[in-house]
Each structure stands twice: as C-alpha cells, then as structure tokens.
Amino acid sequence: MAVNFDDIKIGDAIPLYTSGPITCTHLVRYAGASGDFNPLHHDQSFAKMIGLDNIIAHGMLIMGIAGEAVTAWVENKYLRKLSVRFLGMTEPVNWNDIENTKGRATITVSGIVVKKYEENGEKRIHCSIVAKDALGSRKLDGFFIVALP
Amino acid sequence: MADKSKVGLEFPTYTITVEKNKIAEFAMAVALKQHKEEINPIYYDDAGAKKAGYHGITVPPTFMTSFAFWTGQGLPEIVNALGINMNKLLHSEEEYEYLGNIYEGDTITRKMKVAEMFERGKRGKVGRFAEVTILETEVTNQRGELVAKVRTTIMEK
Numbered sequence: 001m002a003v004n005f006d007d008i009k010i011g012d013a014i015p016l017y018t019s020g021p022i023t024c025t026h027l028v029r030y031a032g033a034s035g036d037f038n039p040l041h042h043d044q045s046f047a048k049m050i051g052l053d054n055i056i057a058h059g060m061l062i063m064g065i066a067g068e069a070v071t072a073w074v075e076n077k078y079l080r081k082l083s084v085r086f087l088g089m090t091e092p093v094n095w096n097d098i099e100n101t102k103g104r105a106t107i108t109v110s111g112i113v114v115k116k117y118e119e120n121g122e123k124r125i126h127c128s129i130v131a132k133d134a135l136g137s138r139k140l141d142g143f144f145i146v147a148l149p
Numbered sequence: 150m151a152d153k154s155k156v157g158l159e160f161p162t163y164t165i166t167v168e169k170n171k172i173a174e175f176a177m178a179v180a181l182k183q184h185k186e187e188i189n190p191i192y193y194d195d196a197g198a199k200k201a202g203y204h205g206i207t208v209p210p211t212f213m214t215s216f217a218f219w220t221g222q223g224l225p226e227i228v229n230a231l232g233i234n235m236n237k238l239l240h241s242e243e244e245y246e247y248l249g250n251i252y253e254g255d256t257i258t259r260k261m262k263v264a265e266m267f268e269r270g271k272r273g274k275v276g277r278f279a280e281v282t283i284l285e286t287e288v289t290n291q292r293g294e295l296v297a298k299v300r301t302t303i304m305e306k
Contacts, residue, residue, distance in 0.1 A: 061178070
C-alpha cells in the first residue's frame with residue numbers, strides 16, 4: 001500500500017520490521033557482497049585473539065537491515081537521508097544452542113514519525129529509527145528522511 | 150593515535166562500474182535471503198524496476214558502502230593514511246544523503262576527504278576517551294551528477 005504524505009501523522013509508528021536470525025553464513029554472504037573482509041566478522045580464532053567471545057555482525061549489515069525496513073515501508077526512490085549511530089554488537093546464532101541464541105541474532109527495526117515539512121519543493125517526513133535484538137538490546141539508532149507523494 | 154594534521158586530506162578518487170549481479174548479491178545479503186526471487190525486483194529485474202518507476206535496476210540504500218571496500222585498498226588505506234590503530238577502530242556513525250539514484254551500469258566515482266578530527270571525553274579515562282575522525286565522500290555518476298554524500302564517523306578507542 002502506497003504511503004501518502006497527507007495520511008501520515010506526527011507520532012505514527014512505521015511498520016515493525018523483524019529480520020530472520022542472523023547466522024554465520026549471513027555474515028559470510030554480507031562480507032562477500034560488501035567487500036568488508038575484516039576477520040572479526042567471520043574468523044572465530046581472530047575474534048578470540050582480540051578478546052571477544054564470538055564473531056560479530058558487521059555494523060553495516062545491521063544498517064542494511066534498517067535500510068530494508070525503511071524501503072519495505074516507503075519506496076527506495078523516495079529516500080533522501082539515512083543516518084545511524086552504532087550502539088551495540090550482534091552475535092550470530094549458535095547452532096548448538098538455537099533456542100538461547102536466536103533472540104540475540106534477530107533484529108527488529110522500529111521508528112516514529114517526528115516531523116512533517118516541505119523542503120526543495122518536496123513534502124518530506126523525518127522519522128526516528130532504532131534497531132534492537134529480540135532481547136531488547138539496542139544495535140543502532142538514528143533517523144531517516146523520505147519525500148512522499 | 151590519529152594524526153590531526155590530516156584534517157582536509159583528500160584521498161585519491163576511485164571509479165567503479167555498478168554491476169547487476171553485485172547489486173542482487175548485496176540486496177540478498179541485507180535481506181538475509183538466499184535467492185534473488187525473494188528480494189525486491191527493483192534490485193534484479195530491469196522490467197520490474199522500470200514498472201516501479203526507476204530508470205533501471207537500482208541499488209539498496211547502503212550499497213555505497215561497497216564502493217569503499219571494492220576500490221582503492223579499502224579500509225586499510227584509510228587507517229594507514231590517518232595513523233589509526235586498526236585493532237582499536239570502531240565505526241560509530243554512518244550517514245547517507247541521497248541526491249539521485251544509482252543504477253546498474255553506472256560508472257561511479259567516489260571522492261573522500263577527512264572532514265574533522267577531534268577528541269571526545271577525557272584522555273586517561275578508560276572506556277570514555279576516543280579520537281574521532283569524520284570522513285566525507287562525494288559520490289558522482291558518469292554524467293558528473295552528485296548522486297550521494299556519505300558521512301562516516303570512525304573512532305579510535
């Protein structure tokens with residue numbers, strides 16, 4: 001369903017987006033796609049060497065998921081700005097303990113319409129955005145701006 | 150430790166052609182999908198993209214991050230030029246301003262410079278102190294149109 005400027009009210013929530021649980025395979029796929037081969041994101045022995053318990057997801061993968069959440073609601077071509085601060089690390093699912101690790105690897109993205117205004121001859125809305133895991137731990141926050149018909 | 154004399158430093162410009170399969174690969178990666186049929190057709194199907202009002206296959210919102218890794222020497226080039234210790238590096242913020250669309254087949258030039266370097270917190274206080282570097286990148290297409298501006302904040306803890 002198309003989103004129209006006139007139908008949007010300040011304080012409206014954007015549709016909640018929930019990703020599937022992130023696995024090590026997803027991190028490898030993202031590494032190859034983005035070109036970010038920092039071993040921190042795929043090599044367990046490297047992660048241990050620098051003092052982490054586990055490999056962690058790329059922050060930019062979480063931002064990519066946030067981008068998916070936004071463009072699942074408003075078309076890509078309407079996006080004018082996407083801005084985030086990275087707040088926390090995300091560990092992938094451990095296949096030996098799926099029940100207890102699924103929540104930490106599942107990303108939910110929510111947001112609120114903060115402002116409606118006109119700029120550059122366009123009707124724009126400014127929305128806050130936050131990504132958390134299913135346990136409530138914050139991964140990133142920030143905002144996005146879209147121009148709406 | 151970050152070398153503050155590097156404020157204003159301009160990195161070499163790099164050029165890359167936006168490849169169709171690379172777009173689909175990236176779109177699948179951020180959607181956590183294994184098959185392109187599961188993602189938005191604007192990222193793999195020319196006819197579908199045109200039907201949705203695009204000039205052709207376009208890119209996901211964070212796709213530009215791949216230009217930084219697939220051109221030049223990627224992150225190591227940045228940290229070496231700035232004198233930052235890679236093992237203490239944190240990517241703390243990322244901002245994309247979209248001024249136009251990027252399409253399959255575009256030849257993209259990225260031009261990055263060091264916009265700001267400053268200290269945050271008190272030196273000697275563990276956990277709080279950080280040296281912050283803000284990088285600004287201009288992304289233009291083959292027609293010289295500025296299609297995006299990127300602001301990347303990295304910290305050395």
